[in-house]
Amino acid sequence: MTESPKVFDFEGNSVRSFHRISMSMRRKLDFARIKMSLEQWGKLSQEQRKMLFNAPCTGDAESSQHYAKLVREAVKQAAGEEVKALTDPRFDLWQKADAIPEKIEKLAKKMVNKEITLPQWKGLESLQRFALLKLSQSHRESEHVNFRLALKEFGLI
Known part of the structure; x- marks a missing residue:
């Protein structure tokens, strides 16, 4: 790392x-x-x-x-x-390449009507997985725009 x-x-x-x-x-x-x-x-x-x-x-x-x-x-x-x-117990979900966090799955489906596959998730760099998790947890609309841009930048859409 x-x-x-x-x-x-x-x-x-x-x-x-x-x-x-x-x-x-x-x-x-x-x-x-x-x-x-x-x-x-x-x-x-x-x-x-x-x-x-x-x-x-x-x-x-x-x-x-x-x-x-x-x-x-x-x-x-x-x-x-x-x-x-930082007290969030879920802070390390991005480190687990064998399971896509639910928030990421839901937001990808909602924003771009696309499912991220497990092979795609595993193929991401750890920092990319971290970014998607952070962006998916935000309540700010600007972060959701960035979520879509990140999906595109990471080759997921």
């Missing part, structure tokens, strides 16, 4: 310019079991954002703890507040 930081095309320029949190960054935050708000992200300097984007976090205990420490220190310094712990 040593994929380098990546920005998907569907994420757009707001992520490339570090105005929004990328999917690869969100995954690192999940590994570190931290929830950073967009408001907290906005209070970080451009240098802090780049540092956190590029800092490694592969999901193992040591790198996750180190990354959590980096995030906590940066947010405390920039925003004067603490980050929250």
